[in-house]
Amino acid sequence: MAEYSISQLSKEFDITTRTIRHYEDLGLLAPARRGQTRVYSPADRTRLRLILRGKRLGLSLDDSREIIDMYEPGKTNVDQLKKLIDAIQAQRVKLNQQLDDISKLLKDLNQAEVDCIDALKSNGQG
Amino acid sequence: MAEYSISQLSKEFDITTRTIRHYEDLGLLAPARRGQTRVYSPADRTRLRLILRGKRLGLSLDDSREIIDMYEPGKTNVDQLKKLIDAIQAQRVKLNQQLDDISKLLKDLNQAEVDCIDALKSNGQG
DNA sequence: GCAATAGTTTACGTTAACGTAAAGGTAGGG
DNA sequence: CCCTACCTTTACGTTAACGTAAACTATTGC
Numbered sequence: 001m002a003e004y005s006i007s008q009l010s011k012e013f014d015i016t017t018r019t020i021r022h023y024e025d026l027g028l029l030a031p032a033r034r035g036q037t038r039v040y041s042p043a044d045r046t047r048l049r050l051i052l053r054g055k056r057l058g059l060s061l062d063d064s065r066e067i068i069d070m071y072e073p074g075k076t077n078v079d080q081l082k083k084l085i086d087a088i089q090a091q092r093v094k095l096n097q098q099l100d101d102i103s104k105l106l107k108d109l110n111q112a113e114v115d116c117i118d119a120l121k122s123n124g125q126g
Numbered sequence: 127m128a129e130y131s132i133s134q135l136s137k138e139f140d141i142t143t144r145t146i147r148h149y150e151d152l153g154l155l156a157p158a159r160r161g162q163t164r165v166y167s168p169a170d171r172t173r174l175r176l177i178l179r180g181k182r183l184g185l186s187l188d189d190s191r192e193i194i195d196m197y198e199p200g201k202t203n204v205d206q207l208k209k210l211i212d213a214i215q216a217q218r219v220k221l222n223q224q225l226d227d228i229s230k231l232l233k234d235l236n237q238a239e240v241d242c243i244d245a246l247k248s249n250g251q252g
Numbered sequence: 253g254c255a256a257t258a259g260t261t262t263a264c265g266t267t268a269a270c271g272t273a274a275a276g277g278t279a280g281g282g
Numbered sequence: 283c284c285c286t287a288c289c290t291t292t293a294c295g296t297t298a299a300c301g302t303a304a305a306c307t308a309t310t311g312c
Contacts, residue, residue: 005288005289006288006289007288007289016270016271017288017289018270018271018272019269019270019271021290021291022269022270026269035278035289036277036278036289036290036291037278037288037289037290038289038290050234053227053230053231054231055184056184056223056224056227057184057224057227057228057231058181058182058183058184058185059184060268060269061268061269062268067231067235070235070238070242071234071237071238071241082246085239085242085243088235088238088239088242091231091235092232092235095228095231095232095235097182098182098183098224098228099225099228101179101182101183102183102221102224102225102228104179105179105180105183105193105217105221106218106221108176108197109196109214109217109218109221111197112196112197112214113211113214115197116196116211116214117211120208131258131259132258132259133258133259142300142301143258143259144300144301144302145299145300145301147260147261148299148300152299161259161308162259162260162261162307162308163258163259163260163308164259164260186298186299187298187299188298
């Protein structure tokens with residue numbers, strides 16, 4: 001099956017059709033049309049997956065669009081390519097910061113859990 | 127120095143004083159007062175740091191408040207402790223999902239960069 | 253004594269990311 | 283022929299997270 005309806009995608013990714021149309025309004029998706037009806041290709045589906053991944057990482061939809069556009073090799077201008085590489089570097093910096101944040105948070109969670117369990121022991125049995 | 131003014135913290139974390147007061151409005155901070163003026167302790171400063179870390183990870187301020195409250199050992203109720211442990215597990219799941227997202231995104235960025243560089247070579251010198 | 257600087261509260265404004273409702277087109281089933 | 287299910291557009295509403303402005307207080311420096 002090489003195409004998807006809007007409701008299929010909404011079920012698969014557990015979002016509303018309104019959300020999908022909203023992404024289109026913002027220029028993140030541009031599905032084909034059969035008459036008036038939207039028809040999504042596997043590539044469209046991939047874009048949607050990338051958008052949602054970006055969301056989970058706290059990116060704005062505008063940020064996501066920029067990143068997704070990076071993946072497309074349609075940029076022939078040298079200056080644009082250099083600009084893209086800079087943007088990629090910037091994203092990398094941000095992601096590494098997030099990695100650091102997450103490892104610290106996980107560490108904190110571990111400690112919090114240990115504290116909880118200790119409290120349970122002395123409280124539930126003491 | 128065991129205390130900070132609101133403007134000191136705003137400079138240190140590169141946010142506005144309005145933001146800090148907003149966090150207080152939502153119950154994420156509760157600094158002492160000297161007269162009317164807010165006086166922040168090192169513990170307040172740590173809470174602020176945690177809030178901002180949560181923001182970078184895409185958490186809502188409400189989420190951050192819940193997580194931060196986990197770190198405080200003032201919960202004597204056994205049921206609450208168990209509930210906390212569950213919440214910690216849930217957070218861990220979410221963070222691991224983020225880790226996965228980030229590693230995929232970094233991989234994508236690497237590929238995008240390679241593509242850019244290739245394009246530069248064939249375009250700038252071809 | 254007065255201006256500059258840093259603090260305060262109150263309150264309306266703004267942006268992002270959708271939710272929700274209205275009003276309607278279309279294809280298939282009984 | 284009408285109901286159900288799915289699709290469409292248009293447009294106003296909502297929530298989170300602050301921005302911004304107004305009006306006031308308190309301290310410091312000259």
